[in-house]
Amino acid sequence: MTRMPRRSVALAAAVAVLATACSAGGGAPKPKQIATGYTATPQQTGAPKDGGTITVALTPGLSPNYIYPYPPAAANGTVIGRGQMWRSLYRPSGEGDQVADAELSLAEPPAFSPDRKTVTIKMKDYKWSTGTPVTADDVVFSLALLKAALKESPANWSFYTPGQFPDGVSAEATAPDTLTLKLETAYNPSYLLSMLTLLYVMPSAEWNIAETGGEHLDFKDPKNAKAIYNYLTEQSAEQSTFATNPLWQVVNGPYKLKSFDPTTGSFSLVPNENYSGPGDSRLDQVDFKAFTSAAAVLNQFKAGTLTVGTLDSSYVTQIDELKAKGYSVYGAPAPARFDALTINFANTVDNFDKVIAQPYVRQALQRLIDQNGYIASRGIYNGAGSPNYSTAGSGSPYPPAFGDTPPYPYDPAAAEKLLTGNGWKVVPNGVTTCENPGTGAGQCGAGIEKGQKISFTLASANTPAYVGARDVAFSSAAKKLGIEVKIVTKALNYMYANYGNTFAPATKNEWAMQDFGPLYLAAGYPSSNTVFNADGSFNLGSYRNAEVDKLINESTFGADEKTLSAEVTRLAEDLPVLFFPTPHTLVVVKDTLSGPQSSFNALLSYLYSPEQWYFHS
Structure with missing residues (x-):
């Protein structure tokens, strides 16, 4: 499992976006119209031309700063062209x-x-x-x-x-x-x-x-x-020697490093003449360009200076204009991807660890997430998303047992009933408190005292734009049930370096939940080993469930792959995280560039194979 190696939108600005989305009128496209504005991966076409340089937009805010394929944890490194050079x-x-x-x-x-x-x-x-x-x-x-x-x-x-x-x-x-x-x-x-x-x-x-x-x-x-x-x-x-150190010129991939800019993180690759794998390496050069914002990427697409990149879903209404400028745009959920609010079960501020340990609380919070509404909103997903309630992601060969009927769909009334039925006095838009403490039926649960409120901090990544927007929507829904969600916007790289109990336990009380965008498991076999098992190295929020540990061990060490569906199902039921819809990865490619359809489909998972690409007339 990885957080994408891509890690401050002002809260007021995000609220304004949502307000605008709700009041948009006139001739603005509706989300369903928008969602049909991008089609399947483009098919291979055209007679190949030799030569040319392509420019690839790197994900905003995450520039590479390391070259050895395994950066030590202290480096907080994002690696240059790891799949292209090694x-x-x-x-x-x-x-x-x-x-x-x-x-x-x-x-x-x-x-x-x-x-x-x-x-x-x-x-x-x-x-x-x-x-x-x-x-x-x-x-x-x-x-x-x-x-x-x-x-x-x-x-x-x-x-x-x-x-x-x-x-x-x-x-x-x-x-x-x-x-x-x-x-x-x-x-x-x-x-x-x-x-x-x-x-x-x-x-x-x-x-x-x-x-x-x-x-x-x-x-x-x-x-x-x-x-x-x-x-x-x-x-x-x-970093200043990346392109000149002889060590880094010995590669087995299709490309070698030509240049690297330590100031921006942009870099250029040229073909490895001795590469013997698939692909003709017809291109002369591949330039990877770093950006600090999604808006800057969009502007460069409009200027025609980018060949390949991804489009932030907040700009999905720009698809027609990009097509008119000679680009193909396609999108879908990446395999084995899920987006979620990661819960910190070890955070003790306002007794959060005791409150969130109650399954009914997590179930209530999940029922406040309007997945279809988020997808439809022009202020959040803008139609470019798919519902998801499991760690397996979209279209997995190991789906949860509940199929398309999620265990905790959006239902604020059911969320309120879960709280009132377990000893809480719900005060809409006020402060909901525990009224009946104890561990018996209809009581708040272990460690929760009378008068306890539900209040916690949500660390929200500053990019991409939909992260802040969906967190604001969740916070607003929680407030209607008297639950306080305090959003703190953080730089993505800061969150990667500081918000994880396995590697940064000293900051465990700085965040109760965090939203850093996508999480990825292995495509084809999305086991949650290392992520949700008790001793997992990537168990950021200290989640523990003995039954889940057993299922993860079975899917990791057993011969029967079907046990993975049982693992996926149990995690969806127990909610180690709160599930958001999965945004579609929107890929933008110049019409004059082509190659095997599979190589462009892989871009949905940020897997680049430019050695298979070529320009055509």
Whole structure:
């Protein structure tokens, strides 16, 4: 699970947007009309031309600041072109029913022994930019460095849970093109594959040094692996040398770094002439341009200076104008994505931990979220969204058992009944308080005293625009039931660095809920391992449920993939987070650019494959 590596709208401004949305009239398009304004992913077309430069808009507010594929936690790093310069062993899929993209992966699909404790992986014929083959030893090297990073700090990889991958995993190159993994604990094959999509393969022959010009070390020795890791991360801290350091010019992906601007985070890539994977690399250059706001991105689209990027849903009414300027616009929910209010079960301000521990309180709050209304509102989703009530996201092959009938749909009257039926005196637009304390039927619950109010802080990200708008709508609905939701707008990067109990426990009382936009699980196998299990490294809000832990263990380690649906269902019922609708990723592409339809569909998940693209007349 990841928060997108993309992390202050004034509250008054957001309220004004909502007010305008409710009163809009005249000839303004209705949300249903807007939603039909973008169509399916464009099909491949045109005779390819060689050459040309494309400009890709980076997500506003999140510029890259790191180049080594595994930034340590202290760096709070966003990595440059990780998928373009260094490929993971298995390329993540942009399709909801697939974990990995078989065509773009560095290896053939893994073969499992009957007990699932031995995994044999055959490497494909890929080459480094030096012309030498990408070997099984390179994968062993990469795993050794990942383990070295985790030994220094478990926080150095956000997908890590102690005792799980890569713990208990030994890797051996049984032949130059054959990797054998030995597992102390058997994993579900799809779950292990999802982990291997996160294992970036690095050059063992060039990077196995601990100082510039130093001797080449045996990386299988943990002491040497630690020294190598420390050296590489130190080198990666020198942003001014990203494009000139020989280390970073050794790549296995389709591109090499040409230039990097430390001031803005913009960078340029040029083809790796020795790349041997799919794609003709017809383009001369790919420029990734950093932005500070969604409005700036829109203006550059209108000026015609951008080739590829995403459009903030607040500008969905601009689609027709962009089409007139020669762009295709398409959108849908990204696979395995869900948007939610993350709950901090450890926050003690105003006794929040005791209040939110009550399932009926969470159920009441979920019933205040008008998913269809948010989608329809021109001030929130502007028609560009889909309802969602589970961690599996839209179109998952592991859907919740309730299907399209959510357990807690929007119903303010039902929310009020949940509170009054459990000992609260509801004062609409006032202060709702516990009137009947205790742990019996019809009482407020453990640790909640008479007179207790429901009041908490919601940290709201300053981008994208729909985040602030939906948080204001939720706060307004809560106020009608006498619940105080205090919105504090924060920069996305600040939230990424400071709001997570697993890595920043000292700030646990600064936020009771937070909304940082999307969360992503692995496409094709959206397990919540590391996210909602009690000891998960990405369990930001200290959620704990023994039944959920058991289900997550079954979906992670068991052979039956169907248990994942049970996990998804139970999480939806217990509400470790409050679910929002999923915004559609709106992708904008110049009509003169084309390539395989799958490569553009992957942009919905921010997976770039420009080596497959070309200009045409």
